[in-house]
Amino acid sequence: MTELKTKVDFSQIDEILKEYDYNKTNLITILQKVQAIYRYLPQEAISYIGKNIEGLSPATVYGVVTFYAQFSLEPKGKYEIKVCDGTACHVRGSMPVLEAIRKKLPMEKGKMTTPNGMFSIETVSCLGACSIAPAIVINEKVYPKMTPEAAIIIIDTLLKENE
Ligand code: FES
Numbered sequence: 001m002t003e004l005k006t007k008v009d010f011s012q013i014d015e016i017l018k019e020y021d022y023n024k025t026n027l028i029t030i031l032q033k034v035q036a037i038y039r040y041l042p043q044e045a046i047s048y049i050g051k052n053i054e055g056l057s058p059a060t061v062y063g064v065v066t067f068y069a070q071f072s073l074e075p076k077g078k079y080e081i082k083v084c085d086g087t088a089c090h091v092r093g094s095m096p097v098l099e100a101i102r103k104k105l106p107m108e109k110g111k112m113t114t115p116n117g118m119f120s121i122e123t124v125s126c127l128g129a130c131s132i133a134p135a136i137v138i139n140e141k142v143y144p145k146m147t148p149e150a151a152i153i154i155i156d157t158l159l160k161e162n163e
Contacts, residue, residue, distance in 0.1 A: 008044040012037060017052055024055050027064060031071060040072040041065055077113045077120035079158055082137040086126030089134035093147070097134055098123065100148030104155055118162065119155070 016033045020026035030049060035041050046065060050058030065071040083089075083098045098121070105119050113120040129135045132144030136151065143154060 008038075008042050008048070010048055013045055013048055014052075017049070022053050024053050027053065027056070027061070028068075031061075031065065035071060038075070039077075040075045043073075074111070075113055075117060075120075077118050078162075079119045079138055081119060081121045082124045082127070083121065084125070084127045084129070084133070084135050084137075085123040086130065086133075088126070088130035092133045094123075094134040096148050097136065097146045097151050101151050101155065104152055118159075 013034060016030055019033075020030050027049075030053075031041060034045050034049070038045070046061050047058040050056050050061040053061075065073065081101060083094055083101065085094050085098070101121055105114050105121065107114055107121075112122055124137075127135055127137060127142070129142055129144070132142070134146045136143045136146050138154070138158075143150070
């Protein structure tokens with residue numbers, strides 16, 4: 001499986017900053033690129049970006065990161081599971097699906113990623129796929145009409161692929 005990067009390589013961040021002209025109007029793209037490397041935004045990276053872009057500060061960058069749901073301050077799993085809990089999915093049983101996944105993939109309290117870094121789980125609002133509710137997404141792939149049993153089979157398959 002892909003190793004989780006835990007050490008921040010500032011030269012890599014420098015390259016991204018350079019590519020985007022150290023320009024604060026490119027901040028979102030810069031953050032996306034850095035997050036793509038680490039699967040989250042480490043605090044050191046946030047501070048570094050804040051200190052190196054004119055007109056910004058670490059606190060401002062931190063504020064932007066916490067505002068947008070697409071950014072994470074915690075490492076995400078190799079497989080990002082999103083369980084839709086919009087109205088259509090909720091009434092068709094998204095919560096039992098979520099409970100089954102959580103039971104299958106225990107996590108420390110308050111964490112959204114399994115200790116081995118393999119899976120992260122979050123709930124999202126409507127994915128725009130209400131006709132196939134309840135839906136889940138794993139790394140951009142949409143799984144329709146989910147049931148707890150089907151979700152467990154999918155996770156077991158992913159676990160097998162990574163043995
Ligand atoms: S409510 Fe889940 S896809 Fe719309």
